[in-house]
Amino acid sequence: AGLSHQLIPSFPNVPRTQQGPTCTMDSGILDEQVNDWVDKTLTASSGHCQAQIPGTARKLPTQGAPPAGPGHRFHTGAEAAVHQREKIQALEPLKAKLVSMNEECNQRILAMQAEERDEISVLKREKMNLLKLIDKKNEEKISLQSEVSKLRKSLAEEYLHYLSERDARKILIGDLNEATVPEEDVSLSQSPGNSRPCETNIALKMTRQDLTRTQMELNTMKANFGDVIPRRDFEMQEKINKDLQEQLDSLRADYEEVCKEHELLLQLHMSTLKERDHVKVIIAISSLSPPADVVAGGPERWRMLAEGKNSDQLVDVLLEEIGEGLLREKDFFPGLAMGKTSLFPSVDGLVENKKPSKKDVINLLKDAWKERLTEEEKETFPDFFFNFLERRFGLSDAIAWAYTIFENIKLFRSNEVMSQFYAVLMGKVSFESTYINQKDRIAHLLKEMTNADTQNEGLLTMEQFSTILKNTFPLKKEEQIQELMETGGWQPNSSNSDLLNYHLLFTEVHGVGLRNLHIPYLTFVQKLWEQYKDEKEQYLQELKQELGRNPHDEVTLSKLHGALMTIDPSLDKQTVIAYLSQAFELPVSELPEEDNEKQEGTVIQLQTVLERLRLADIKRMGPREPEPAS
Numbered sequence: 001a002g003l004s005h006q007l008i009p010s011f012p013n014v015p016r017t018q019q020g021p022t023c024t025m026d027s028g029i030l031d032e033q034v035n036d037w038v039d040k041t042l043t044a045s046s047g048h049c050q051a052q053i054p055g056t057a058r059k060l061p062t063q064g065a066p067p068a069g070p071g072h073r074f075h076t077g078a079e080a081a082v083h084q085r086e087k088i089q090a091l092e093p094l095k096a097k098l099v100s101m102n103e104e105c106n107q108r109i110l111a112m113q114a115e116e117r118d119e120i121s122v123l124k125r126e127k128m129n130l131l132k133l134i135d136k137k138n139e140e141k142i143s144l145q146s147e148v149s150k151l152r153k154s155l156a157e158e159y160l161h162y163l164s165e166r167d168a169r170k171i172l173i174g175d176l177n178e179a180t181v182p183e184e185d186v187s188l189s190q191s192p193g194n195s196r197p198c199e200t201n202i203a204l205k206m207t208r209q210d211l212t213r214t215q216m217e218l219n220t221m222k223a224n225f226g227d228v229i230p231r232r233d234f235e236m237q238e239k240i241n242k243d244l245q246e247q248l249d250s251l252r253a254d255y256e257e258v259c260k261e262h263e264l265l266l267q268l269h270m271s272t273l274k275e276r277d278h279v280k281v282i283i284a285i286s287s288l289s290p291p292a293d294v295v296a297g298g299p300e301r302w303r304m305l306a307e308g309k310n311s312d313q314l315v316d317v318l319l320e321e322i323g324e325g326l327l328r329e330k331d332f333f334p335g336l337a338m339g340k341t342s343l344f345p346s347v348d349g350l351v352e353n354k355k356p357s358k359k360d361v362i363n364l365l366k367d368a369w370k371e372r373l374t375e376e377e378k379e380t381f382p383d384f385f386f387n388f389l390e391r392r393f394g395l396s397d398a399i400a401w402a403y404t405i406f407e408n409i410k411l412f413r414s415n416e417v418m419s420q421f422y423a424v425l426m427g428k429v430s431f432e433s434t435y436i437n438q439k440d441r442i443a444h445l446l447k448e449m450t451n452a453d454t455q456n457e458g459l460l461t462m463e464q465f466s467t468i469l470k471n472t473f474p475l476k477k478e479e480q481i482q483e484l485m486e487t488g489g490w491q492p493n494s495s496n497s498d499l500l501n502y503h504l505l506f507t508e509v510h511g512v513g514l515r516n517l518h519i520p521y522l523t524f525v526q527k528l529w530e531q532y533k534d535e536k537e538q539y540l541q542e543l544k545q546e547l548g549r550n551p552h553d554e555v556t557l558s559k560l561h562g563a564l565m566t567i568d569p570s571l572d573k574q575t576v577i578a579y580l581s582q583a584f585e586l587p588v589s590e591l592p593e594e595d596n597e598k599q600e601g602t603v604i605q606l607q608t609v610l611e612r613l614r615l616a617d618i619k620r621m622g623p624r625e626p627e628p629a630s
Contacts, residue, residue, distance in 0.1 A: 335348055356404065367392075434615075452464050459502070460502050461499060461500070462485070469481050552607065584602060
């Protein structure tokens, strides 16, 4: 173990960051040094063993000798040589390991040298860049110094110029004073009765000082009060203003009184119109007495039909009754050839009249609406309706039913269901969206009532009914909520704890005595629909007031956008774009953006805008901001 410890060479530590040629070492020289060191070590070991031959006077070392004690003895020279050879053979792997270690160290040294060369090149480039930067800064410094020297030189020249001007001015003032004072002294001395010229000079000097001070005060007064009017003019203007204000107050009071009188006259005019219409209805009812063969049911049914209607409505009802009678007399309809209709297939010849009752037609239209609402892929409404009839009655009878229903809904325009269906069938898609949205609102109201019915009995108190209506329709006025409650069954003597069967509100019923005549009673849903139409009309009137009273006025896209945001500030961007697209009949993708010149170029008449919006599903999204008081 001691020998192996001595055989391990100790190499000097080479620092990693050492630069220059001193860190370079030839691998061949290192191999020779290692081999020489191993040979010397082995030779020394061999000589040491030979020194142990008996006969020598020197004390034998304990290294390489067998341990002393009983049973042990010293080896002879041959045995020691064999022992050393074995050790040499055992040290051969160590020599190979040293060689591999030498190669590894050489590789590390070469890698370190390459890395150091890269670092040196990087540092050299940085040095060159810094030298260039220093040269550039020096050039800038030299240019700035030259500029500073030029500025100093010019400043010195200007300073000398100002000094010379100051000295010249002082000399000129002195000469002027010297030239003025002798003339004054001569004039004073020549004036008779002037016994004290010194006092006169002093008085003249003080007078000049007073004149200078007075001139300064005058300039100050002009600067401070040059724009101020005299008090006399101010008081006169104030008096005129006061008189005009009194006249304005008097005229304003007269104007308010005239406005009140105008409102009273308008109310009187409206009441007079109502009385006139009532008288016309009475006269029409008394004068119109159609024969029994025209109106089914005779005079009694005619009186029921004429109740609460004006003369124009009576004419419409009479025309519908006459048309219904004529429609029932027809057994066939003339078929429309190709090109004359796009609502249903063309037919050459006659088409059978199915002669359904008015109630059957209404129920059939309601079934069509229900299926339309559940349809996933929306097709054109005429195609959908014909496919619906084909599924209901078969292909052979679908054409006959299509002609029959079309003639019925074209005739009965006073019925809301038929008139809406006719408008949708004729291509006014906005009516379809209005109908669908109205159904959604009714379904939402029914859902709110069902959620409030915790006992699931189908009953609500009047207080719950009122609360649900106010929460569902927050923009409705108190009078409208009262009308809905009265339609639902509320009476002035009703209490908040009275129960209401809310399911009956959404069921179509018929008035007592009118069931066989199929005249729908005014239900809760119909009242909602009427209020919706009234609110829409009021909304359009406000829009008309904002855009102008003349229906032939031209309206631009930006002007309509501004008017909508004025009357309904709560409108979101998507809803406004939908309204503009409906009014100008442009796709949403083709509408010009805000602050675009094309908005001013898109023009349409006000009457057309109102007509198109009247067909769309428009409603108020929030309250209108009150106008600031004048």
